[in-house]
Amino acid sequence: MSYNNEKIFVQGWIRNCRFQKKVFFINLNDGTCLKDLQIVCKENITIDFNYIKEKLQIGAAIYVTGRFIMTSDSVQPFELLASKIIILGTSSNQYPIQPKKHSRTFLRQLTHLRLRTKLFGAIFRIRSSVCQTIHNFFHQEGFFYIQTPIITSGDCEGAGELFQVTTLDLNQIPLDKNRHVNYQKDFFGKKTFLTVSGQLEAEALALSLNKVYTFGPTFRAENSHTTRHISEFWMIEPEMAFYNLQQNIELAQKMLQKVIQKCLEENIQDFEFLQQHIETQLIERLRTVVHLKVFPKITYEEALSILLKSNVKFENKIFYGADLASEHEKFLTEVYFKTPVFIIDWPIKIKAFYMKNNLDNKTVASMDLLVPKVGELIGGSQREENLDVLMQKIKDFNINRKELEWYLDLRRFGSCIHSGFGVGLERLLIYMTGIDNIRDVIAFPRVNK
Amino acid sequence: MSYNNEKIFVQGWIRNCRFQKKVFFINLNDGTCLKDLQIVCKENITIDFNYIKEKLQIGAAIYVTGRFIMTSDSVQPFELLASKIIILGTSSNQYPIQPKKHSRTFLRQLTHLRLRTKLFGAIFRIRSSVCQTIHNFFHQEGFFYIQTPIITSGDCEGAGELFQVTTLDLNQIPLDKNRHVNYQKDFFGKKTFLTVSGQLEAEALALSLNKVYTFGPTFRAENSHTTRHISEFWMIEPEMAFYNLQQNIELAQKMLQKVIQKCLEENIQDFEFLQQHIETQLIERLRTVVHLKVFPKITYEEALSILLKSNVKFENKIFYGADLASEHEKFLTEVYFKTPVFIIDWPIKIKAFYMKNNLDNKTVASMDLLVPKVGELIGGSQREENLDVLMQKIKDFNINRKELEWYLDLRRFGSCIHSGFGVGLERLLIYMTGIDNIRDVIAFPRVNK
Numbered sequence: 068m069s070y071n072n073e074k075i076f077v078q079g080w081i082r083n084c085r086f087q088k089k090v091f092f093i094n095l096n097d098g099t100c101l102k103d104l105q106i107v108c109k110e111n112i113t114i115d116f117n118y119i120k121e122k123l124q125i126g127a128a129i130y131v132t133g134r135f136i137m138t139s140d141s142v143q144p145f146e147l148l149a150s151k152i153i154i155l156g157t158s159s160n161q162y163p164i165q166p167k168k169h170s171r172t173f174l175r176q177l178t179h180l181r182l183r184t185k186l187f188g189a190i191f192r193i194r195s196s197v198c199q200t201i202h203n204f205f206h207q208e209g210f211f212y213i214q215t216p217i218i219t220s221g222d223c224e225g226a227g228e229l230f231q232v233t234t235l236d237l238n239q240i241p242l243d244k245n246r247h248v249n250y251q252k253d254f255f256g257k258k259t260f261l262t263v264s265g266q267l268e269a270e271a272l273a274l275s276l277n278k279v280y281t282f283g284p285t286f287r288a289e290n291s292h293t294t295r296h297i298s299e300f301w302m303i304e305p306e307m308a309f310y311n312l313q314q315n316i317e318l319a320q321k322m323l324q325k326v327i328q329k330c331l332e333e334n335i336q337d338f339e340f341l342q343q344h345i346e347t348q349l350i351e352r353l354r355t356v357v358h359l360k361v362f363p364k365i366t367y368e369e370a371l372s373i374l375l376k377s378n379v380k381f382e383n384k385i386f387y388g389a390d391l392a393s394e395h396e397k398f399l400t401e402v403y404f405k406t407p408v409f410i411i412d413w414p415i416k417i418k419a420f421y422m423k424n425n426l427d428n429k430t431v432a433s434m435d436l437l438v439p440k441v442g443e444l445i446g447g448s449q450r451e452e453n454l455d456v457l458m459q460k461i462k463d464f465n466i467n468r469k470e471l472e473w474y475l476d477l478r479r480f481g482s483c484i485h486s487g488f489g490v491g492l493e494r495l496l497i498y499m500t501g502i503d504n505i506r507d508v509i510a511f512p513r514v515n516k
Numbered sequence: 517m518s519y520n521n522e523k524i525f526v527q528g529w530i531r532n533c534r535f536q537k538k539v540f541f542i543n544l545n546d547g548t549c550l551k552d553l554q555i556v557c558k559e560n561i562t563i564d565f566n567y568i569k570e571k572l573q574i575g576a577a578i579y580v581t582g583r584f585i586m587t588s589d590s591v592q593p594f595e596l597l598a599s600k601i602i603i604l605g606t607s608s609n610q611y612p613i614q615p616k617k618h619s620r621t622f623l624r625q626l627t628h629l630r631l632r633t634k635l636f637g638a639i640f641r642i643r644s645s646v647c648q649t650i651h652n653f654f655h656q657e658g659f660f661y662i663q664t665p666i667i668t669s670g671d672c673e674g675a676g677e678l679f680q681v682t683t684l685d686l687n688q689i690p691l692d693k694n695r696h697v698n699y700q701k702d703f704f705g706k707k708t709f710l711t712v713s714g715q716l717e718a719e720a721l722a723l724s725l726n727k728v729y730t731f732g733p734t735f736r737a738e739n740s741h742t743t744r745h746i747s748e749f750w751m752i753e754p755e756m757a758f759y760n761l762q763q764n765i766e767l768a769q770k771m772l773q774k775v776i777q778k779c780l781e782e783n784i785q786d787f788e789f790l791q792q793h794i795e796t797q798l799i800e801r802l803r804t805v806v807h808l809k810v811f812p813k814i815t816y817e818e819a820l821s822i823l824l825k826s827n828v829k830f831e832n833k834i835f836y837g838a839d840l841a842s843e844h845e846k847f848l849t850e851v852y853f854k855t856p857v858f859i860i861d862w863p864i865k866i867k868a869f870y871m872k873n874n875l876d877n878k879t880v881a882s883m884d885l886l887v888p889k890v891g892e893l894i895g896g897s898q899r900e901e902n903l904d905v906l907m908q909k910i911k912d913f914n915i916n917r918k919e920l921e922w923y924l925d926l927r928r929f930g931s932c933i934h935s936g937f938g939v940g941l942e943r944l945l946i947y948m949t950g951i952d953n954i955r956d957v958i959a960f961p962r963v964n965k
Binding site: 078080081097098099126127128155156157158159161162164178179180182183187188191192194195198199202203206209211212213214215216217218228229230231232233234235237238240247248251254255256261268271272274275276277278279283284286288298299301308309452473474476477478479480481482483484509510511513515516 | 665667
């Protein structure tokens with residue numbers, strides 16, 4: 068069936084207009100895809116030609132009926148010959164999004180309007196696709212989607228600064244007899260925070276439902292003004308009963324490859340736009356990752372040895388027990404391997420208490436996936452399933468065990484090996500879009516003053 | 517291909533054991549489905565029969581290899597004849613989840629273990645299915661999945677009590693020269709809260725990407741101990757450019773029906789279990805909803821008139837301008853219509869400022885979907901797209917306009933009719949499972965002290 072000459076209607080926003088004496092052209096976009104529809108208006112239009120012409124400002128919303136015309140032009144394979152135009156919502160010359168290049172810094176002040184630009188439209192259609200593909204991937208792999216709590220009572224991860232959540236009147240803080248804040252009077256009767264990770268709760272549910280994943284917001288109150296950090300971001304945290312570290316690694320690779328592959332299929336126009344304007348080799352870079360059979364995997368010690376042998380003068384010292392700095396990650400993944408690379412078996416002391424001790428009693432069965440442009444994209448581990456070892460680690464890490472009795476129950480009753488990892492959604496988007504600032508891949512970024 | 521006599525391995529948790537002299541039976545469950553696998557152990561097992569027998573406690577995690585045997589029994593169509601059993605994680609007689617009926621009140625104290633019961637396993641597999649189906653539905657309908665901010669700076673909805681988010685040290689609150697809290701020193705340089713709804717931001721994105729939906733947590737710091745309220749819950753909020761109220765209503769009905777239909781297909785065993793133990797007519801009730809052509813739709817005024825004519829003695833007075841009380845909702849949806857029912861065109865004053873004024877200047881183009889068992893399940897409206905009317909409403913509602921200038925921009929530049937609604941995930945689950953307490957359909961309920 069050919070749509071040529073079919074009568075149709077469209078609604079959307081004016082991206083641009085070109086006026087000639089007896090004809091004018093409108094680029095109309097309804098947000099659903101990158102490309103505009105060209106609308107051709109000739110004098111035979113049923114509304115006053117000059118009146119309409121005046122109202123057609125960039126950003127206005129219009130309703131158009133007309134005939135769909137197939138053209139022989141391959142760049143513009145069809146257009147709409149308008150018979151009627153209705154102005155739904157006018158615009159004005161105050162409209163800040165004009166058909167020219169705006170800096171991303173400027174657009175960051177206009178979060179409510181910036182998705183109307185080609186660039187941000189592309190980024191956020193891809194973001195949606197990434198999210199929906201992730202859900203779809205886990206569904207097909209037999210995972211249950213769970214929600215872990217946002218308001219929590221502790222920082223067991225030791226992941227950094229926390230946001231406090233309270234209903235106390237800060238102008239009239241109730242005090243206890245020691246003149247400290249009386250949290251008995253707070254909403255939950257204790258001090259509460261925003262979550263930094265849903266992992267511990269996800270473990271409880273994996274040891275009930277087998278394979279689960281979270282998809283939700285997490286928070287860090289870090290005073291950081293880098294292009295990689297943000298106070299509120301979204302995390303995906305799968306957690307699997309009966310999985311060891313190697314199975315965990317294979318799942319992470321499979322997830323990443325499937326997500327990239329599917330999103331490239333669904334959003335190729337948007338990726339092409341990004342390739343044209345943001346990163347020249349973007350699509351090829353992503354395709355290469357999809358086709359990799361196995362991502363390289365090295366131990367932390369091997370990573371140190373590669374770095375030491377590199378003859379590069381790093382600013383940060385390399386020694387056993389030090390975390391890798393950004394420059395080290397960059398070297399390993401961008402210069403040495405030129406692909407994503409798993410670093411496994413990290414020293415016990417620089418990783419979280421819940422990670423499984425290896426037999427060497429020096430390292431844990433953990434993995435970080437480093438990728439070019441981003442550095443650490445995924446962090447995960449096998450979890451310590453042995454009750455005695457875990458209790459000792461809680462002690463060694465100076466963590467309040469009372470808060471974790473429920474977590475220890477998971478090792479008291481039907482413990483089993485299990486593993487999981489966390490992916491930062493925004494970091495994944497930086498990786499997939501080539502955009503270099505995390506504030507440009509989340510709709511309403513939350514950063515400190 | 518027949519699996520009969522195939523050698524397989526399974527891993528899972530012991531739900532129950534029955535011992536006879538030379539044989540014993542284990543009910544094993546790995547969390548992925550309701551039904552247990554029966555494992556038959558005879559003396560020819562490769563590990564010491566008596567040793568194993570001792571370790572086989574309810575809740576222990578085991579690994580079993582053996583042969584898959586098709587039986588002629590229809591209740592138990594297959595079983596596993598064990599050749600080897602490995603204890604992965606022991607249990608003890610302290611394990612609180614025993615093969616007997618536990619009260620849900622008791623299990624609410626054990627949120628980390630309760631999903632191991634048949635009942636909570638069923639509820640949370642259905643919950644996962646509902647969530648994944650919702651994503652799938654919106655994806656197929658061409659919606660973009662967006663994330664609106666969790667930390668916000670105002671309560672434009674007037675939806676109720678807010679949780680404050682802060683990094684100030686509550687033992688040492690910094691004061692300004694008027695001896696008030698100096699929010700300049702807080703993390704964001706101003707007072708911030710947890711979101712009650714992502715709708716206003718969703719509107720901005722719908723007017724960029726056309727059709728969008730959120731799926732995220734929202735918060736109410738209400739001191740409420742009902743079975744319907746909770747402080748942290750999940751909401752789905754679709755928002756559509758160029759949709760009027762009627763299209764909004766049709767989408768809400770379609771979504772509800774598709775979700776129910778798909779989840780019944782995917783989780784029939786779990787629904788059958790709920791039907792057996794929670795609500796005798798559950799599946800029929802849900803199927804009836806799926807097959808309804810059009811949900812009844814009445815105006816608020818018609819609802820009042822039905823209530824007044826009912827001759828029922830309600831505790832809460834019925835008069836124009838009053839919100840419907842729970843007893844009224846119950847009567848309309850459970851007694852009068854016996855189906856879901858849309859109530860539209862509510863008085864301006866009892867609905868939010870952003871809803872579109874009808875031509876009568878008395879009511880707004882809003883809709884509530886009431887359903888049996890729950891009352892209000894969905895609330896939505898067409899949004900006021902006229903700048904002047906909206907500014908007047910902001911004034912009438914005594915809302916600080918300065919905080920909403922960005923929102924007004926959406927009406928200044930390319931405004932168009934648009935609509936949306938919100939669904940409370942946990943209420944939807946109450947409706948779909950027959951469970952009567954909201955704390956039993958969210959994994960880790962957050963309620964005030």
